[in-house]
Each structure stands twice: as C-alpha cells, then as structure tokens.
Amino acid sequence: MADSKMARAHETAAWRKLQAHQVQLSSSDTRITDLFSRDPHRCSALTFDCGHIRADFSKHLATPETLSLLTELADAQSLPQAIADLFNGTLVNNTEQRPALHMALRGLDVVANPGIRTAVDAALVQMETLVSAVHTGAWQGYAGEAVRDVVNIGIGGSDLGPAMATRALRAYHQGSVRCHFVSNVDPAHLHSCLEMLRPETTLFVVASKSFTTLETMQNAEQARRWFIARADDRALAETRVHQHFVAVTANKEAALAFGIRDSQIFPMWDWVGGRFSLWSAIGLPIAFAVGMPAFRQLLAGAALVDQHFASAPLAANVPVLMGLLTIWYRNFWNAGSHAVLPYAQDLELLPGFLQQLEMESLGKSVCRDGETTELATGPVIWGSAGTNGQHSFHQLLHQGTDMIPADFIAVARPTAPDNLVQHQHLLANCFSQSRALMTGKSRQQVLDELHAEGVDIARAESLAAHKAVPGNRPSTTLLLDELNAFNLGSLIALYEHKVFVQSVLWNINAFDQWGVEIGKQLSKPAFAALTGDDAAAQSLDASSQALIRHCLHQAGSKE
Ligand code: F6P
Numbered sequence: 001m002a003d004s005k006m007a008r009a010h011e012t013a014a015w016r017k018l019q020a021h022q023v024q025l026s027s028s029d030t031r032i033t034d035l036f037s038r039d040p041h042r043c044s045a046l047t048f049d050c051g052h053i054r055a056d057f058s059k060h061l062a063t064p065e066t067l068s069l070l071t072e073l074a075d076a077q078s079l080p081q082a083i084a085d086l087f088n089g090t091l092v093n094n095t096e097q098r099p100a101l102h103m104a105l106r107g108l109d110v111v112a113n114p115g116i117r118t119a120v121d122a123a124l125v126q127m128e129t130l131v132s133a134v135h136t137g138a139w140q141g142y143a144g145e146a147v148r149d150v151v152n153i154g155i156g157g158s159d160l161g162p163a164m165a166t167r168a169l170r171a172y173h174q175g176s177v178r179c180h181f182v183s184n185v186d187p188a189h190l191h192s193c194l195e196m197l198r199p200e201t202t203l204f205v206v207a208s209k210s211f212t213t214l215e216t217m218q219n220a221e222q223a224r225r226w227f228i229a230r231a232d233d234r235a236l237a238e239t240r241v242h243q244h245f246v247a248v249t250a251n252k253e254a255a256l257a258f259g260i261r262d263s264q265i266f267p268m269w270d271w272v273g274g275r276f277s278l279w280s281a282i283g284l285p286i287a288f289a290v291g292m293p294a295f296r297q298l299l300a301g302a303a304l305v306d307q308h309f310a311s312a313p314l315a316a317n318v319p320v321l322m323g324l325l326t327i328w329y330r331n332f333w334n335a336g337s338h339a340v341l342p343y344a345q346d347l348e349l350l351p352g353f354l355q356q357l358e359m360e361s362l363g364k365s366v367c368r369d370g371e372t373t374e375l376a377t378g379p380v381i382w383g384s385a386g387t388n389g390q391h392s393f394h395q396l397l398h399q400g401t402d403m404i405p406a407d408f409i410a411v412a413r414p415t416a417p418d419n420l421v422q423h424q425h426l427l428a429n430c431f432s433q434s435r436a437l438m439t440g441k442s443r444q445q446v447l448d449e450l451h452a453e454g455v456d457i458a459r460a461e462s463l464a465a466h467k468a469v470p471g472n473r474p475s476t477t478l479l480l481d482e483l484n485a486f487n488l489g490s491l492i493a494l495y496e497h498k499v500f501v502q503s504v505l506w507n508i509n510a511f512d513q514w515g516v517e518i519g520k521q522l523s524k525p526a527f528a529a530l531t532g533d534d535a536a537a538q539s540l541d542a543s544s545q546a547l548i549r550h551c552l553h554q555a556g557s558k559e
Contacts, residue, residue, distance in 0.1 A: 006078065008367070009505050010331075010375055014073035021069060022332040025061065031472050032061055032438045039064075050318040051304045051490045052481040057321055059438045060405075060474045062328065070324040071314040074505065079314065082504040087310050089113060093273070093511035094368055100511045101271040102496065103306045105279035106299035106489070116271070123267050123281050127295075130246065130264070131287045134203065135176045142240030143200040143232065151180045151193060152285045153223060154207030155215045157274025158248070159183040160356050161492075162207070162285045164349035165278055165298065168488050171346065171415040172290045177203075179285040182223075185215040190222055199231045199244065205284050206247045209268045209277065211254035214520070220245075220258065248281045273511050275356045276496060294485040301489025309497045319494050322407075322476065323501025329405045329474065330379050339397065339406040340383035343430035344483055347409060351383040354495055361499045361510040368509050377506050383407075387429045397437060398469050406475040408434050409491070413482045431477070440471015 009015055036042050036058070046058040062070075074080075086092055089099040089110045101108070104116045133139035137146035152162060163181040180197075182190045194202075204223050208216040227244055231237030237244075242264065247255035250268040266281030278286070279299055287295040305319070314320050329335035338358075340351045362378025383389070386408075397404055410430045414423035446467040450460035478494070480487045503510035528536035529548045537545055 007076070008374070008507060009073060009077055012073060012076040014069055014076050018066075018069045018073065018328070018332055021065060025063070030061070030063075032059060032474065033471075035063060048316055048318050048321070050308050050494065051301060052487045053490050053494070054479040055318045055321070056477040056479065057325065059434055059477070060325055061333075061472060062325065062474075066328065067315060067321075070328060074314050074320065074324060074501070077505050077507070079320065079501065079504050083310060083500075086500060093509060095509055095512045095514070098511070099271045100273060100276065102273070102276035102279060103303075105272065106306065107303040108306060119267065119269070126266060127281055127284060127287055128292045130284070131292050134288060135174065135291070139203075140243070141200050141202070142237050142243050145200045147177055147203045148201035149178050149180060149197050150203050150205060150285060150288045151182060151197070151223065152205045152207055153182050153216055153219045154205075154282070155183040155213055156356060157277050158207040158209065158216065158282055160349070160353045161275070161278030162283055164353040165283065165286045165488060165492075166289045167349045168346050168483065169286065169290045169294065169485055171483070172294055172485065174289070174291050177288050179289045181285070182219050183215060185218050187222070190219050194223070194226055199227045199237060202227070202244060204245045206245060206249075206255070206258065206260070207282055207284070208248075209250050209274050211247070211249040211251035211258075214523070224259070248284060275360055278492070290485060297485035298489040301486035302493035305490045305493035305497065319497035320501050322494065322498040323505070325474075325476070326379065326405070326498070326502055327505050329403065330376055333403055334376070335379060335403050335405055336376075337380040337382060337402070337404050339404050340381060340409070341386050341389060341406055341433070342383075342409040343386040343426055344409065344411050345385050346415065346483055348385040350409070351381065355381045357495060358499055360513045360516070362502055362506070362508065363515065364508040367507045373506065373508065375506055377508060378502070386433065387426065390429065390433065394433065397473065403473055406434070406437065406473075408475055408477045409480070410477065411480045411483045415483050434475040434477055436469065436471075437473040437475055438471055440469040441467070443468045
C-alpha cells in the first residue's frame with residue numbers, strides 16, 4: 001500500500017498531465033460522439049469481457065490518451081503492488097491493523113495463513129448442514145414443525161448484501177422457505193414482518209459481526225419476546241429458544257449469552273469487513289433461498305473476478321477501469337455523484353447495497369497516514385431500477401446542471417423468457433438512455449423537429465432552449481449474459497475491487513468506518529433524555545433538547 005514517502009496522486013506528473021488534458025478536452029468542447037466518429041474501432045477497443053459480464057466503456061468522455069494517463073497515474077501510485085498486497089493478506093486496513101481478505105471466502109488461498117482456508121471450508125460445511133436440514137424438514141421447531149420462514153435480523157453489511165442478493169436471485173428461489181429481512185430499530189419494521197408469521201415455523205438468524213449493534217440487539221431481543229409470547233405452548237417455547245435462533249458473529253460469547261447453541265453460531269472473522277461479508281455465513285439467507293449449490297456459484301463468480309483483478313493488465317482490467325474513470329470524473333470534472341441504474345427489477349436493491357459498499361468505504365477526508373486529503377474522495381452513490389427512474393430523476397440526468405456519470409446494468413437473456421417483448425422494451429430503454437445522455441439534442445435539432453411538426457417559428461424559437469439536451473454525459477454499460485448466482489457474484493466483486501482501486505489512488509483506507517461511531521455515541525444521551533433523564537437532556541444542544549421536549553409532550557409522559 002502507498003506509504004507516506006510516496007508522492008500523493010495529485011503531486012505526480014500523470015496528475016498534472018490529466019489536468020492539462022481535461023482543460024484541452026473541455027476547451028475544445030470534445031464530444032463523446034466525435035470520439036466515435038474519429039475511431040471506428042472505439043466500441044470494440046473499449047469493451048471488455050470479464051466472465052459473463054460485458055463492460056462497455058466506450059460512452060465515456062475519455063480518449064485513448066485519457067486512459068493511458070489514468071493507467072500511468074495508477075502505476076505511479078503503485079496500484080499493481082497494492083493489489084498484490086491486498087491479495088497476500090497485508091494489513092491494508094491500517095487503522096485497525098487488519099487484512100481485508102473477503103476473497104478468501106470465495107477461494108483465494110492466503111499462503112501466509114493456511115488456517116483461513118480450513119476455517120472457511122468448515123463454515124461452508126456448517127452452512128450446508130443447516131440449510132439442508134431446514135430444506136428437508138429435518139430441522140424442526142419446538143412444536144415439531146418444519147421451518148417455513150427465515151427472518152434475518154441484521155443491519156448494514158449484515159443486511160444489505162444478503163437482502164440484495166436474495167432479491168436478485170428471486171427466479172432461483174427453491175420455495176421451501178421464505179426469507180425476510182429486518183434491520184431498522186423502528187419497531188414497525190419487525191412488527192410488519194412478524195405479523196404474518198407463526199413462531200412454530202419461524203427461524204431467526206441474528207446476523208451481527210460484533211453482536212453489539214443496537215438495532216440488531218433490540219430487534220433480536222424483541223423477536224425472542226415475540227417468539228415466546230405468541231407461541232401456542234409458551235412454557236415449552238421458552239425452553240426451546242435455541243431451535244428458533246441461530247447467529248452469525250465474530251463475538252461467540254455474546255451469542256451464547258443470548259441463548260444460541262454453540263453449534264448454531266456461524267463464524268465471522270476480523271479479516272472480513274461487514275460490507276464485504278455476504279460471501280460468509282452472513283449469506284445464510286441467500287443459501288436458504290436458493291440452496292447451497294447456487295450459493296457456491298455466487299462465490300465462484302466472484303472468484304473469477306478476483307483472478308481477473310489480480311492478473312489482467314491495468315488497461316484491460318475491468319474493476320481498475322471502473323475505478324479510474326470514477327477518479328477522472330470526480331477529481332478532474334468535479335462530478336460529485338454517481339448513478340447506478342440497474343435495468344433489472346430483481347436488482348432493485350443493488351443501489352442501496354452499493355451505497356454502503358462505496359460510501360462507507362470511500363467517504364473519508366484523511367489519507368492513510370492521517371493527513372487531511374487535498375482531493376475530493378467518494379462521490380454520492382444513488383440510483384434505482386430502470387425504467388422507473390426515467391419517469392422521475394432522469395430529467396436531472398439529461399438536463400440538470402451537473403455531469404453525473406452513470407452505470408447502466410442490463411441483462412441480455414431474460415429471467416422470465418415468457419415475456420420477451422417486455423424484456424426487449426427494457427433493453428431498448430436502457431441502451432437508449434445511455435445513448436441519449438451521450439448524444440443529447442442540439443438546439444438546431446429541436447428547431448428542425450418543431451418546424452417539421454408545423455410549430456410556428458416564434459413558438460419554436462421560444463421552446464428550443466427548453467427542449468435541447470446538452471448530452472456528452474458519460475456512462476458505463478455492464479451487460480450480464482444472464483442474471484444468475486455466478487454472474488451476480490461477478491458483478492458484486494467488480495464493485496468491491498473498483499472501490500479498492502479508488503482508495504489506492506486517493507491513498508485512503510477503504511476498510512474502516514470510524515465516522516459512523518459519533519452517531520452511536522450521541523444516541524446514548526439522547527435516549528436517556530427521551531426516557532426522562534433531565535441531566536442527560538441538559539447536556540444536549542438547544543435544538544435537540546427542544547425536539548425531545550416536544551416528543552415527551554406529545555407522548556404525554558412529561559412536561
Ligand atoms: O455502523 C456501521 C457498521 O459497523 C457497518 O460497518 C456494519 O456493516 C454494520 O454496522 C453492522 O455491524 P454488525 O454486523 O457488527 O452488527
């Protein structure tokens with residue numbers, strides 16, 4: 001990893017050349033469409049296959065010189081060495097003195113630590129045993145009934161990844177159990193989930209690496225209370241909690257103290273970050289939904305991308321190019337946000353998952369050595385499934401004042417082939433949106449159209465500026481052959497490695513998240529104030545005190 005002696009990215013010759021190059025591109029008003037006209041091979045030169053995902057980077061505001069300068073910058077920041085360090089288990093998470101070895105969960109052999117392989121294999125066998133027992137009905141609840149519903153209680157990385165992947169693989173659900181996800185401490189979340197379930201046929205997975213996270217602990221305790229209170233035979237249920245609760249955690253003692261049996265505690269390790277953990281037993285709900293063979297396919301798809309990332313040259317390395325292009329727009333074009341637009345309803349939870357992956361990893365203002373960074377870092381990640389966005393926020397993508405780079409994610413072969421026409425409409429819209437962002441529509445084109453429609457000249461002139469679309473807005477298209485477990489694994493791993501690339505170029509630690517701690521600390525006196533502790537209330541700012549006073553007044557419990 002970059003140490004303090006290495007020049008920061010913005011101090012390198014490559015950075016200065018990129019700045020000059022950006023000025024030249026913008027002052028000459030270079031258009032992406034011109035780049036296509038100049039080079040008939042542009043599309044093929046900038047399209048790369050990684051497993052069963054085709055990455056088309058040709059709709060970027062990037063010339064061959066741009067890409068060569070970006071890879072020069074990556075070399076200057078020793079990206080190849082940083083990737084090697086990541087894979088060989090170096091303590092890349094320097095503030096917590098930990099490696100980041102999520103790749104080991106999907107097959108990477110960490111030569112320096114062969115025990116990891118043994119532990120990962122054992123956890124997969126443990127998962128296999130539970131999933132098979134639940135699917136066959138061999139696992140029974142306290143009343144001798146098979147499990148029908150699995151409720152995952154977790155938050156952040158212990159929720160978003162499994163929820164997203166379970167949703168994405170809807171077409172492969174085996175149907176023997178239904179998976180539900182409860183994350184929010186808002187009691188409405190757990191309540192709305194449990195109101196349709198029976199304790200006798202429900203299995204809870206308490207997923208928490210730390211087993212101390214407030215939301216998860218509150219929900220788990222409430223779930224246990226519900227299980228006993230709503231059981232047909234409360235007395236018996238109280239003695240059989242262990243038949244309805246399993247845990248995934250690195251804090252075994254806390255899970256045991258909760259009442260979960262040793263054999264039903266699945267491991268987590270400090271070398272796996274929460275947002276990189278869906279490949280571990282945190283992925284149990286995925287396995288419950290689609291079965292262990294498909295779960296292993298998910299791992300295999302990610303492993304393929306790991307190999308690609310570790311071995312492909314920078315200029316043909318898909319996650320490297322994804323990361324470098326984000327640097328290009330963030331640092332040289334001042335793009336503050338990045339849209340993720342899956343044209344697949346089953347990928348509707350992908351933007352939310354990527355928000356944690358990218359923003360918790362890259363939302364940093366200090367370099368690895370603690371110095372304040374002089375560079376803009378992680379952009380805001382946002383988006384939703386197409387085509388819905390076309391009827392809401394795409395207006396801003398097309399005509400707003402900001403350049404917002406976008407990732408379009410599409411699936412070539414439909415999951416439900418019985419309605420090919422709708423799938424063709426979906427693809428047509430996806431490809432047309434990226435095209436529209438690129439080409440735009442000039443004022444003259446608008447005038448010509450209006451004239452052809454017979455609109456009078458004065459009206460046409462007054463409308464033209466409103467109807468013109470600037471275009472020249474960049475996008476990547478990621479085209480999956482099919483949405484299946486293998487390709488989903490590849491897709492997620494592409495983004496994981498993209499995040500790492502950006503962190504290396506920005507010289508920040510992608511694997512810690514200290515910023516989230518302040519909110520956890522400050523919620524304690526606020527909670528105390530809400531429960532009537534006047535001294536705690538006095539310690540708060542005037543605004544918080546007034547808001548809390550109003551809540552207490554509304555609840556009729558104080559004032
Ligand atoms: O508060 C942030 C965070 O620590 C995330 O990084 C993590 O994914 C989430 O909380 C849940 O943590 P845990 O799995 O320990 O409950």
